[in-house]
Amino acid sequence: MLQLKDVSFTIQKDGEDFPIIDKATLDIPRGHFMAIVGPSGCGKTTLLKTIAGLNEESDGELLWNGRNLAEEQDFDPAEIGYVPQFSIAYDQLTVDESIESATRLRVKTRNLAELDNRIDRILEETGLSAIADRPVKVLSGGQKRRLGLAMELVTGPHLLLCDEVTSGLDPRSERDIVRLLHELSRRDGRTVISVTHSLAHLELYDSILVLHEGKVAYHGPPNGMNHYFSVDDTEEVYPQLAKQRSSKWQESWLKHREAYYKKLEKKRATLIKEGELSIPDELVPSADEKKKLSSDTAPLDDPNESDKIIREATELVRMPGMLSQFSTLLGRRWKIFFRNRGQVLLQLAILICFPILVALFHERGNENIKRFSERYQGFAQEVQERTTVEKSYLTVGSAVSGIVMFQVVLLSLMGSNNAAREVAGERLIFEKEKFGGIRPSAYLASKIAFLGSLVLIQSLWMAIFVQQFWKFPDGVDTGFLDHTVFLVLVNAAMTAICLGISSLMKTAEQSSLLSIYLVGFQLPLSGAVLALPESIESITQPFISAYWAWSGSIESMNPSYRNAINAVTETSFEPATACQYVLIIHIVVGLLASYIGLKRHHWD
Numbered sequence: 001m002l003q004l005k006d007v008s009f010t011i012q013k014d015g016e017d018f019p020i021i022d023k024a025t026l027d028i029p030r031g032h033f034m035a036i037v038g039p040s041g042c043g044k045t046t047l048l049k050t051i052a053g054l055n056e057e058s059d060g061e062l063l064w065n066g067r068n069l070a071e072e073q074d075f076d077p078a079e080i081g082y083v084p085q086f087s088i089a090y091d092q093l094t095v096d097e098s099i100e101s102a103t104r105l106r107v108k109t110r111n112l113a114e115l116d117n118r119i120d121r122i123l124e125e126t127g128l129s130a131i132a133d134r135p136v137k138v139l140s141g142g143q144k145r146r147l148g149l150a151m152e153l154v155t156g157p158h159l160l161l162c163d164e165v166t167s168g169l170d171p172r173s174e175r176d177i178v179r180l181l182h183e184l185s186r187r188d189g190r191t192v193i194s195v196t197h198s199l200a201h202l203e204l205y206d207s208i209l210v211l212h213e214g215k216v217a218y219h220g221p222p223n224g225m226n227h228y229f230s231v232d233d234t235e236e237v238y239p240q241l242a243k244q245r246s247s248k249w250q251e252s253w254l255k256h257r258e259a260y261y262k263k264l265e266k267k268r269a270t271l272i273k274e275g276e277l278s279i280p281d282e283l284v285p286s287a288d289e290k291k292k293l294s295s296d297t298a299p300l301d302d303p304n305e306s307d308k309i310i311r312e313a314t315e316l317v318r319m320p321g322m323l324s325q326f327s328t329l330l331g332r333r334w335k336i337f338f339r340n341r342g343q344v345l346l347q348l349a350i351l352i353c354f355p356i357l358v359a360l361f362h363e364r365g366n367e368n369i370k371r372f373s374e375r376y377q378g379f380a381q382e383v384q385e386r387t388t389v390e391k392s393y394l395t396v397g398s399a400v401s402g403i404v405m406f407q408v409v410l411l412s413l414m415g416s417n418n419a420a421r422e423v424a425g426e427r428l429i430f431e432k433e434k435f436g437g438i439r440p441s442a443y444l445a446s447k448i449a450f451l452g453s454l455v456l457i458q459s460l461w462m463a464i465f466v467q468q469f470w471k472f473p474d475g476v477d478t479g480f481l482d483h484t485v486f487l488v489l490v491n492a493a494m495t496a497i498c499l500g501i502s503s504l505m506k507t508a509e510q511s512s513l514l515s516i517y518l519v520g521f522q523l524p525l526s527g528a529v530l531a532l533p534e535s536i537e538s539i540t541q542p543f544i545s546a547y548w549a550w551s552g553s554i555e556s557m558n559p560s561y562r563n564a565i566n567a568v569t570e571t572s573f574e575p576a577t578a579c580q581y582v583l584i585i586h587i588v589v590g591l592l593a594s595y596i597g598l599k600r601h602h603w604d
């Protein structure tokens, strides 16, 4: 039994408390199918979210099977299903894969056969078996709603909350979905609450809750509505509501509540007697439990007491562990990546073109390096030719510094492209999955593994490809390995920071924009092109990953090249080890920000 006792949800409006839900009191028994209706903006979704725990009630109490959800224990993620207004499936997966991934993420199964059985049963229950192999992106609106329901049924929830699952559907699909919800409420004592705009098919519900400006105006059988509102047709209920203030409707409802609840109880008893409503055995107290109750002198017909027995007797599915969730999330991420042809082509284009772009600039650089190294070897004889040597120093210094910075900036760009939309682009799905019991740590670990692979491939390829075009004389230590480490670190740092931005921002657009600005500022603020005024440099430098990768890379080069670069820039370099530490700190900060962002509630 779900009970609401004077539940309110209040927001601050113009400095004053404004109740969106005002003192809602309801009893909803197990195996009950209830509709929440009311004019647009009356608080239907807010009430559903308050029941789900997505909105914290400002006042009042919510009890589930006798347990106070705020004070004792909130819903177990397996106990409750919430089907939101938005799609919770990935377009690139098939119906079958979507249900499989939802099951793997939320249900600990003993073996593959058990997993398959569970998936087959849900496909059948929701009428999706015939289209199990179809990709989500080609499904009709009605099929998508069925899939949303199917993905919530994987845990066999005892309470199923649906938000506008019929909106935008044609009348036939709408009826099919309402019928499906009706059937779902008839099994396993499952309570189904559905928010709907539509006043069609109300006869399929056990009870209708009419909300008006956040207040309960009616909660009773569908066939009692017209009489209660004194109208001939249900369509006239909303205009009738507008004729009286919501507080008046609330008062009126409180007067009639008992009578209408008696009708609901009578109907429920008939349904159970006729076998139309099945309440599983484990939800009915056994003879021993009944005896225990009577010896405790607790009245058996007290719903809270019998609900306590139900709570103890009802077994919930177990959640898989962190590792299992991680591997499912990672496998799913790679699958989605490879099925998104646009994303794969973009990654390939970046991977191939960026190093080529850097290599293009080597023609000129190589010529200078060759001349420079010849002169460098005969340096003592060239004291007389100081002017020529200085000129050579300048040219080589600019070429080598430029090439390193070019690589660093392009890898920063890749990092931003890798992660800017990674979380923000699928935030609502993640919020839904988090609500369903997916651990933010497992989700973050899957992102680190996926993005880490991209970072390694991109950075190693950039280092190896560009190296093929360097024409250093034999025996000159170019610091290739150190340089490669810095390329990996700068890409990882930018990817981690952009992942943090992606987790903290509300929309993918905000996240992309901020990430692009961040990359855009790397070059001017690194000091590689123009030295910054000291006052600005000391403030900005710690945050500019490109500076630390550039500086560290140059510090680990052959001293002759380092000196040449020193000659063309006024910006000072830091020791390579310090640069590595700073870049590692950037990575850690980015990942911490990601974790904080993922833990945050970003439902809207």
Ligand SMILES: Nc1ncnc2c1ncn2[C@@H]1O[C@H](COP(=O)(O)OP(=O)(O)OP(=O)(O)O)[C@@H](O)[C@H]1O
Residues within 6 Å of the ligand: 011, 020, 038, 039, 040, 041, 042, 043, 044, 045, 046, 047, 197
């Ligand atoms: N957290 C919040 N902060 C401020 N206003 C809110 C919040 N949640 C809901 N509202 C406002 O409360 C009102 C009721 O919103 P709700 O979405 O619950 O209505 P609804 O009946 O579901 O509407 P619709 O039928 O149009 O979907 C709206 O005006 C909405 O803007």
